[in-house]
Amino acid sequence: MFTLLLSLSLLVWLAVFMDASFGFNRLDRLEDAESTSVGPRLSVIVAARNEEARLEQSLKSQLEQSYKRIEWILVNDRSADKTGEIMDWMQESDSRIRTIHIDSLPDGWLGKNHALYKGYCESTGELILFTDADVLFKKEAISKAIHYFNHHKLDHLTAAPNLNGKSFWLKAFIAFFLFGFSYYKRPWLANNPSSKTGMGIGAFNLISKQAYEVLGTHEVIKMRPDDDLMLGMKIKQKGFRQRIVTAMNLIEVEWYGSLKEAFKGLEKNTFAGLHYRISMVLFAIAGTFISQVLPFATIFSPDKIISGLSLANILLLAIVYTIITKRMSAFSPLLFLVFPITALLFIYSIIRASILTLVRGGIVWRGTLYKLSELRGKH
Numbered sequence: 001m002f003t004l005l006l007s008l009s010l011l012v013w014l015a016v017f018m019d020a021s022f023g024f025n026r027l028d029r030l031e032d033a034e035s036t037s038v039g040p041r042l043s044v045i046v047a048a049r050n051e052e053a054r055l056e057q058s059l060k061s062q063l064e065q066s067y068k069r070i071e072w073i074l075v076n077d078r079s080a081d082k083t084g085e086i087m088d089w090m091q092e093s094d095s096r097i098r099t100i101h102i103d104s105l106p107d108g109w110l111g112k113n114h115a116l117y118k119g120y121c122e123s124t125g126e127l128i129l130f131t132d133a134d135v136l137f138k139k140e141a142i143s144k145a146i147h148y149f150n151h152h153k154l155d156h157l158t159a160a161p162n163l164n165g166k167s168f169w170l171k172a173f174i175a176f177f178l179f180g181f182s183y184y185k186r187p188w189l190a191n192n193p194s195s196k197t198g199m200g201i202g203a204f205n206l207i208s209k210q211a212y213e214v215l216g217t218h219e220v221i222k223m224r225p226d227d228d229l230m231l232g233m234k235i236k237q238k239g240f241r242q243r244i245v246t247a248m249n250l251i252e253v254e255w256y257g258s259l260k261e262a263f264k265g266l267e268k269n270t271f272a273g274l275h276y277r278i279s280m281v282l283f284a285i286a287g288t289f290i291s292q293v294l295p296f297a298t299i300f301s302p303d304k305i306i307s308g309l310s311l312a313n314i315l316l317l318a319i320v321y322t323i324i325t326k327r328m329s330a331f332s333p334l335l336f337l338v339f340p341i342t343a344l345l346f347i348y349s350i351i352r353a354s355i356l357t358l359v360r361g362g363i364v365w366r367g368t369l370y371k372l373s374e375l376r377g378k379h
Contacts, residue, residue, distance in 0.1 A: 002298055006309035009291040013316040016183045020320055023188030024327050028148075030159055030247040035066065035140050036147040042070045043125030043209075044142075047115035048087070048133035049077040049366045054254070055086050061136045063094060067143040072097045073122050077115040077366075078105065083133075098122060109222045111368055116227070117218040120209075128212055130205040130231070134253060135161065141250040145206055148245065155211035155240035158232055159204035160187070161251035162330050169338075169345075170259045175321075175331045176342035180288075182324045185229075190236060190244045199244045200232025203253050207231075211240045223375055225363060226269040248330055263349050268365045270353035276376050281354045288347050292317065296340040 044062060048055055062072065074097060076084040087099040100118055105111055116130055127149070129142070149157045163178070165171045181187075189197035205228055215238055221230045236242050256262040274280035295313035298306050322333040335342075357363055362371040 002294075002301070002303075002306050003309065005290050006295060006298065006306065006313060009295065010309060010313050010316065012291060013313060013320060017316060017320050017323075019186065020183065020188075020323050023186060024323065026188045026191040027327065028243075028245045030141070030144050030148060030245045030251075031249050033144040033148040033151075033245075035143040036150070037067065037143065039067070039069060039146045039150060040126035041124065042067070042127045042129060042142065042146065043073055043120075043123035044070055044129045044131060045073045045075065045116055045119035045123065046131055046133050047075040047077055047112050047119060048079065048083050049111060049115075050079050050081045050083055051133040052079075052082040052086060054134040055083055056090070058133055058135055058137075059086075059090055061138075062131075062142075063096070064139055065137065065142045066139050067146055070096060070142070071123070071125060073119040074099045075115040075119045076101045077111050078102055080367075105368065108374070110225060110227070110370060111366055113218045113222045113224065113227050117222070120212065120217060123209070126209055128207050128209055130202070130207070130228075132202050132253070135203045136252045138250045141247065144250065145204070145247075148243075149206060152243060153241060154243055155208050156200075156232065156235045156242040157204075157206040158190070158199055158201045158228075158242075158244050159206075159247040159251055160201055160244065160328055161203040161253045162248040163253055163255040164330070165255060167258065169342075170256065170262060171331055172335045172338050172342045173259055173262060173345055174255055175325055175329055175335045176339070176346055178328045179321050179324050180346060182328055183320065187244050190232065190242050193241070196237055198232040198234070198236025198242055200228040200230065200235070201244070202228035204247065204251055205231055207235065211235060211238075214238065215240075223370070225272050225365060225370075225375070246327060259345075263352060266349050267353045267356055268363045270350055271357045271363070272375065274350075274354075276372065278354075281350060284350055285347055288343060288350075292343040293340050293347075 074087040076087050084101055091097040091099045163174050165174050187199045189195040190199035215234050221227050224230045256265050295310040299310035301307045318336050321336045325331055325333045362369050
């Protein structure tokens with residue numbers, strides 16, 4: 001049995017290695033793009049709920065952009081902290097800013113999606129940038145993005161930021177998450193015009209207003225907790241021109257403050273990413289364990305065939321992990337040394353998120369419960 005499982009796992013990782021090696025060649029670095037001071041008017045839309053800790057620093061980094069044809073629409077989504085006050089203060093200090101305060105959430109909407117939609121309703125730009133309230137931008141980030149967007153005649157551009165973490169185990173978990181996300185979602189396919197696979201990342205979703213309106217705005221994904229990804233998917237499915245780039249040195253996000261916060265944050269979209277199906281949850285758990293934990297246990301087998309297959313799996317895993325880590329993060333590939341532990345932590349996060357969603361009858365996101373029946377109905 002182990003021989004068969006390890007053989008199948010080895011074939012899978014060989015396929016992933018070839019796919020990723022070729023696929024990452026399709027991903028440009030936004031740092032390599034030229035800057036521009038000339039271009040269309042841009043509306044930056046930032047939705048925030050209880051983000052007082054990081055909001056001001058993020059907004060200040062945005063306001064220092066070298067590209068000048070920008071307006072900011074700040075949307076305070078029912079915050080109970082000082083988020084709204086910070087937005088009002090920023091508006092008073094900079095005429096390019098307009099603030100919207102939302103006091104209630106309409107039925108059939110997730111809070112963030114509704115807030116982003118309300119921001120769009122107030123925008124005047126030809127281009128829209130949806131970004132999060134904790135993202136830090138280097139001065140040339142938007143300028144380079146606008147040039148890249150225009151040069152390639154795009155309808156949608158999304159950028160992978162540098163995700164950072166403070167503790168060792170959080171860094172290791174983020175690196176594993178990026179590894180899993182990359183081989184599962186295959187983001188490079190977004191750059192293949194013949195592929196229907198799209199990509200969207202919440203830190204940076206730049207889209208033409210025309211394409212956004214043809215798509216149907218956030219109304220078509222109003223109950224999706226993975227709104228950023230689904231925006232990209234819908235754009236690609238509509239046949240619009242889309243690209244994903246990396247922006248490790250231009251855009252930065254502190255993903256979560258701790259490993260505990262990461263587990264809590266993944267509650268909202270883990271089950272959604274598995275299509276709200278128990279069968280998919282079981283498949284993900286089994287697949288992750290067999291392909292990413294089992295080889296580390298069976299490498300000590302007295303059976304030379306099993307130990308040899310295990311070693312081959314581990315070596316191929318290390319190569320794929322290194323390729324992905326170097327392109328999608330600023331972390332050291334040496335974090336692979338704790339790979340099986342982070343794989344088990346990831347399995348735990350899947351089980352935890354799925355059970356909590358089922359027990360609660362939905363997901364709790366930013367203090368609001370969204371019923372599973374509604375989420376499944378809009379999936």
